[in-house]
Amino acid sequence: NAGVTQTPKFQVLKTGQSMTLQCAQDMNHEYMSWYRQDPGMGLRLIHYSVGAGITDQGEVPNGYNVSRSTTEDFPLRLLSAAPSQTSVYFCASSPPRSLGSGELFFGEGSRLTVL
Amino acid sequence: GQSLEQPSEVTAVEGAIVQINCTYQTSGFYGLSWYQQHDGGAPTFLSYNALDGLEETGRFSSFLSRSDSYGYLLLQELQMKDSASYFCVPTGGFKTIFGAGTRLFVKA
Helix, strand or coil, X not given: CCCEEEECXXXXXXXXXXXXXXXXXXXXXXXXXXXXXXXXXXXXXXEEEEECCEEEECCXXXXXXXXXXXXXXXXXXXXXXXXXXXEEEEEEEECCCCCCCCXXXXXXXXXXXXX | CCEEECCCEEEEECCCCXXXXXXXXXXXXXXXXXXXXXXXXXXXXXXEECCCEEEEECCEEEEEECCCCEEEEEECCCCHHHCEEEEEEEEECCCCCCECCEEEEEEC
């Protein structure tokens, strides 16, 4: 019963490097999203997707790209990492809003440090 | 637009009762969820109110008034392990916004 799986759990990058944070869910959820959380703060929505082939921007999309080629996977790409992107990243998924319990299912998080 | 207000910090004594209030403004409102997050962990789902009234789950209860755009989380018989951040999350539209949350400190 995997739920939402994020990889890697920890990553250190140098400024200017690119990388992809992986997120996969096995619950057939239509909705998936990425958040970042900085120390002592809440979660800020980066991008979200309501189904395969459909993505949209959240509160803080700059510097990040996403794609949704399958229902299961929703990778987050950092094109040119900057120290300001040092954060903890959470992926979440949920069933359709009108049918669900309002619950977002979260991955364990990916801790990214950009030097 | 969307807005969300919760107290930034609440301190209470072990064994006491604490209420964390939440006011919100969002479009396409379905319901109000509450999440708990311990330091270093992921948010975990606590409760969801789709209808007005009180929902009880063990020591935790959550209340919603749709007409007032207001809800609260009630924690009873506080334990040290309840020290965490708590987020009220309006479910509406596709942009699920968490806000800064409320930091609860439970003292012995």
